[in-house]
Amino acid sequence: MMNFAESIFVLVIFVTMIGALVTVLSGSIIYAMIGLVATMFGIAGLYVYLNAPFLGMMQILIYVGAISILIAFAIMLTGPHYKRPKEWTTTVKFAAALVVSLFSFAILFKVIMHAPWMNTKAKAFTVSTEAIGRALFDKLMLPFELISLLIVVSIVGAIMLALFSRGEK
Amino acid sequence: MYNNLYIYLFIGLFLLCCGILGLLYRRTLIGMLISMELIMNGAGLNFVAFNRFTSPDNAYGMSFTLFIMGIAAAEAAIALGIIILIFKKFRHIDGQELKEMKD
Numbered sequence: 001m002m003n004f005a006e007s008i009f010v011l012v013i014f015v016t017m018i019g020a021l022v023t024v025l026s027g028s029i030i031y032a033m034i035g036l037v038a039t040m041f042g043i044a045g046l047y048v049y050l051n052a053p054f055l056g057m058m059q060i061l062i063y064v065g066a067i068s069i070l071i072a073f074a075i076m077l078t079g080p081h082y083k084r085p086k087e088w089t090t091t092v093k094f095a096a097a098l099v100v101s102l103f104s105f106a107i108l109f110k111v112i113m114h115a116p117w118m119n120t121k122a123k124a125f126t127v128s129t130e131a132i133g134r135a136l137f138d139k140l141m142l143p144f145e146l147i148s149l150l151i152v153v154s155i156v157g158a159i160m161l162a163l164f165s166r167g168e169k
Numbered sequence: 170m171y172n173n174l175y176i177y178l179f180i181g182l183f184l185l186c187c188g189i190l191g192l193l194y195r196r197t198l199i200g201m202l203i204s205m206e207l208i209m210n211g212a213g214l215n216f217v218a219f220n221r222f223t224s225p226d227n228a229y230g231m232s233f234t235l236f237i238m239g240i241a242a243a244e245a246a247i248a249l250g251i252i253i254l255i256f257k258k259f260r261h262i263d264g265q266e267l268k269e270m271k272d
Contacts, residue, residue: 002170009171013180020184020207024191029200032191036203039184043210046180049171050221052231062238067206067245074199074249078256097193105186112178118223127220127228135228136235147239154243161250 009049016042033071040064054129177218184211198252198262206241213237 002010019038026032040063047056136144170176184207191204213234220230256262259269 006170013176016180017183020187023203023207024187029197029203032200032203036206039207039210043214046177046214047217050177050217052217052221055217055231055234058235058238062242063206063210066242070245070249071199071203074252077253078199078262079260094194097190100193101186101190104189105182108182108185109179112175112182117174127225127231131228132231132235135232140229140232143233143236147236151239151243154247158246158250161247161254164254 008045012042012045012049015039016046029075030072033068033075036071037064037068040068051127054132174218174222177214181211181215181218184208184214196263196265198255198264199249201264202245202248202252206245209237209241 016039019035019040019042022035023032023039024035026035040059044056044059044064047053047059188204188206188208188211191207192201195201195204216230216234216237220228224230252262255267259267
C-alpha cells in the first residue's frame with residue numbers, strides 16, 4: 001500500500017508523461033504548448049522529490065513563466081491557425097520517426113539496466129541552496145561567466161533581429 | 170519508491186524519446202522547438218538524479234541543470250526571433266518548404 005508521498009509521486013510522474021505525450025502527439029501547436037507546461041510542472045515536482053526545491057522553483061519560473069509565454073507569443077504572431085500547416089504528416093514519416101524513437105529507447109534502456117551505477121540507494125541528500133551558490137561562484141566560475149556572456153549575446157541578437165525585421169518593411 | 174535512481178532515469182529517457190519523435194515528425198518550426206525543450210529537460214533531470222544518487226555531497230549536477238536552463242532560455246529567444254522573421258519573409262513556418270537557403 002502506498003503512503004501519501006508515494007501517491008503524490010505517482011501523480012507527478014503521470015502528469016509528466018501525459019504532458020510529454022500531449023506535447024508530441026497533439027495535432028494543434030497550442031495544445032502542444034499546454035502539454036509542455038504540464039510537463040514542466042511535473043519535472044518541477046520531480047526536482048522537489050529529488051531534494052532540490054530551488055531547482056523546482058527555477059523550473060517553474062523559467063520554463064512555465066518565461067519560455068512558455070515566449071512560445072505562446074510566437075504561436076500567436078505566426079499567423080492564424082487555419083493557415084498553419086497540419087501537424088499530422090504522412091503515416092510513413094510518422095512510422096519512421098516512431099521507429100527511430102523506439103530504437104533509441106531500446107538501446108538506452110539496455111544501457112541503463114546494465115550499467116554499474118554506484119550506490120543507487122543513497123543516503124540523505126545534504127546539499128542546500130547555499131551549496132549551489134558556493135559551487136557556482138567557486139569551482140564553476142568559468143562556465144557561469146560563459147553562460148552570462150551567452151545570454152548577453154542572445155539578447156543582443158534578439159534585438160538585432162527585431163530591428164532588421166522592422167527595417168525591411 | 171522515489172529513492173530509486175532508475176525511475177528518474179526512465180523518465181528522462183521517456184522525455185528524450187518523445188523529443189526525438191516530435192523533432193522528426195513535426196512540420197512547423199515551433200513544434201520542433203518545443204520538442205527540443207523536452208530533450209533538454211530530460212538531460213537536466215538526469216543531471217539532478219545522478220547528483221542526488223551517485224555523489225550526494227556536492228552540487229555540480231544541480232549547477233549544470235541551472236546552466237541548461239539558461240542555455241534553453243537563450244536558445245528559445247533566438248529561435249523564436251528567427252521563426253518570426255521567417256514568417257514575415259515567407260508567410261509560413263513549414264520546415265519542409267524552407268528551400269531558399271538549401272540550394
